[in-house]
Amino acid sequence: MTLSRLPPAALAQLAAVTDGHFRAGPLLGIPQLLRSMGQDPDAVIHASGLDPRFLDDPETTIDFHAGGRLLAHCAAITDCPHFGLLLGHTSGLHSIGVIGVLVRHSPDTERALHNLVLHLLLHDRGAVPSLTVEGALVLLGYAIYQPGVEGTRQIYDLAIATARNILKTLRGSDWRPSEVLLPHRAPPDVKPYLRFFESAVRFDAERAALVFSSDCFARPVSGADPRLYEVARERVAALEASASCDILARIRPVLRNLLLSGEASIGEVAGVFELHKRTLNRRMRECGLTFRELVEEVRYDLARQLLRETDLQVVSIAEVLDYADAAAFTRAFRRWSGTTPAAWRKNQSHG
Numbered sequence: 406m407t408l409s410r411l412p413p414a415a416l417a418q419l420a421a422v423t424d425g426h427f428r429a430g431p432l433l434g435i436p437q438l439l440r441s442m443g444q445d446p447d448a449v450i451h452a453s454g455l456d457p458r459f460l461d462d463p464e465t466t467i468d469f470h471a472g473g474r475l476l477a478h479c480a481a482i483t484d485c486p487h488f489g490l491l492l493g494h495t496s497g498l499h500s501i502g503v504i505g506v507l508v509r510h511s512p513d514t515e516r517a518l519h520n521l522v523l524h525l526l527l528h529d530r531g532a533v534p535s536l537t538v539e540g541a542l543v544l545l546g547y548a549i550y551q552p553g554v555e556g557t558r559q560i561y562d563l564a565i566a567t568a569r570n571i572l573k574t575l576r577g578s579d580w581r582p583s584e585v586l587l588p589h590r591a592p593p594d595v596k597p598y599l600r601f602f603e604s605a606v607r608f609d610a611e612r613a614a615l616v617f618s619s620d621c622f623a624r625p626v627s628g629a630d631p632r633l634y635e636v637a638r639e640r641v642a643a644l645e646a647s648a649s650c651d652i653l654a655r656i657r658p659v660l661r662n663l664l665l666s667g668e669a670s671i672g673e674v675a676g677v678f679e680l681h682k683r684t685l686n687r688r689m690r691e692c693g694l695t696f697r698e699l700v701e702e703v704r705y706d707l708a709r710q711l712l713r714e715t716d717l718q719v720v721s722i723a724e725v726l727d728y729a730d731a732a733a734f735t736r737a738f739r740r741w742s743g744t745t746p747a748a749w750r751k752n753q754s755h756g
Contacts, residue, residue: 422466424654425551427529430463430500431563432472434492435479442483453478463502469531469551476563477556486592489559490601493566498574500567501528503640510634514575515622518545521571527644532564533658537666538619542583545572546614548665550658552706558589558714561613568615569602575626582617586610589714609715611725612665652688653699660703667727671696705741708734712750719746 422428436446436457450457453475459465480488498505504524511517522534522545531554535546547564549557565585573580581603591608592598598606659677663669674696675685689696704726711722723734738746 422526422528422530424530425469426466427469427472427531428463428502429459429465429467430502430528431496431567432467432475432492433460433463433500434495435475436460438488438492439479439483442485444483449479449482450475452482463500469549470554472531473554473556473560475556476559480556480559486558487562487594487597489556489562490566490597492559493563493570494601496563496567497570501525503637503644504528505571506633507637507641508571509574509626510629510631510637511626512629512631512634513623513625517575517626518543524641524645527641530654532560533662535614535662541619542616543619543622544586544612544614544616546586546612546662546665548612548658548661549710550661550703550706552702557710558587561587561589565613565615566601572615572617576621576624577627580617580621582615584616586612586614586616588613588711590716609717611711611717611721652685653692653694656689656699657703660699661707664700664703664707664726669700669727701737701741704737708738708741708746709749712746713753722746 435450439446439449447457450460453471455467455471455475459467476489476492480486485491498509501508504521504527507524508517508521511520518536522536525534531551532547532549535544535548537544537546545568547561547568549560554560565587569582569585572582583604585598585602585604585606587598587606587608588610589608595606595608655678656674659674660669663673671682671685675682678685680688686696689699694702708722708726711717711725717725719734720731723731726734728734728737735745738744738749742749744752
C-alpha cells in the first residue's frame with residue numbers, strides 16, 4: 406500500500422492542528438462570496454485582523470477565535486445574517502483534507518460518519534462532532550467548546566451546511582434530513598435555510614445537529630475504493646500519532662457533548678477515555694483543575710452561548726445544563742458572572 410494513491414490535497418496536511426485551531430479549508434470560499442456581494446475581500450479580511458493570504462492554502466491553520474471573528478465581521482459588513490450558511494454551500498468533504506478521503510471511501514454510511522466524528526480533531530480543535538442514535542433517528546451534531554468565541558451562529562451554520570453536503574455525497578443528491586437543529590435565534594428571513602436544507606429547521610435549539618433516519622446506516626457508500634480507504638486510514642493514523650493533546654483539551658469537548666445529553670458524570674467521562682475515575686481525577690489535579698471545576702467552566706460557557714444566541718427561556722437552559730430548576734441555575738450564574746441570566750442576556754442585546 407502506498408500513500409501516492411492519495412490525492413495531493415490529502416497528502417498536504419503534515420500534522421494535526423493544535424488545540425484551539427482549525428484548517429482554513431472550509432473558509433476558502435470567503436473571497437468569492439464577498440465579491441459576489443459587492444465587497445472587497447482583502448479589505449474585509451484585513452478589517453477583521455487577518456492577512457488575506459491565509460486563504461491561499463487550505464492547510465493554513467487559524468485560531469478558532471480569529472475564524473469566528475472573521476465570519477461575524479463578514480456577516481455584519483454584508484448585512485447577511487446567514488453568511489455562514491451561504492459559505493457552507495461550497496463546503497464539503499474536499500474541505501476537510503485527508504479525513505474527507507477517509508469518509509468518502511468508507512465501506513458504509515455508519516462507518517463513514519464514525520470516521521468523521523472520530524478523526525475530525527485532525528482538522529478542527531475548537532469544536533467537537535457527535536453521532537447519537539435515538540431510536541430510529543440519528544443526530545449528527547457539532548458543538549463549539551472554545552470559550553468566548555464570536556460568530557458562533559455563523560460557525561454553526563457553516564458546520565451544519567457542510568455536514569448536509571457530506572451526507573448528500575455519501576447518500577446521493579436526493580438525500581435530505583428530517584430536521585435541522587440550530588442553536589441560535591431565527592433570522593428575519595428563514596427561506597434561505599428552508600431552500601438549502603429542504604426540511605424543517607428548528608431555531609433556538611439546544612444543540613446544532615442534522616436529524617435523519619438510521620435506516621441509511623448499513624447502506625454501502627457508492628463508489629468507495631477499499632484500497633484508497635486503507636491508505637487514508639494509514640495516513641490518518643500517522644497524523645494522530647504525531648498529535649499532542651493534554652488531558653483537559655481532550656475532556657472539554659467530550660464534556661460539552663455529555664452535558665447536552667444529561668450524562669456528564671466523572672464515570673461517563675472516564676469511560677470514554679477507558680480510565681478509572683481515580684486516574685482521571687489525579688491527571689486533572691496535575692493540570693490544576695478538579696472535575697467539578699471543569700464542569701462548571703463548561704456549563705458557564707454553554708450558558709452564555711445559549712443566552713446570547715438563542716431565545717430559549719432560562720428554565721429551558723437550566724434543564725439543558727442539568728440543574729434541578731431555574732433558581733439553582735440562576736444562583737450558579739450569579740456566582741460566575743455577578744449578575745442574573747436575564748440581566749446578562751439583556752446587557753448582551755444592548756451591546
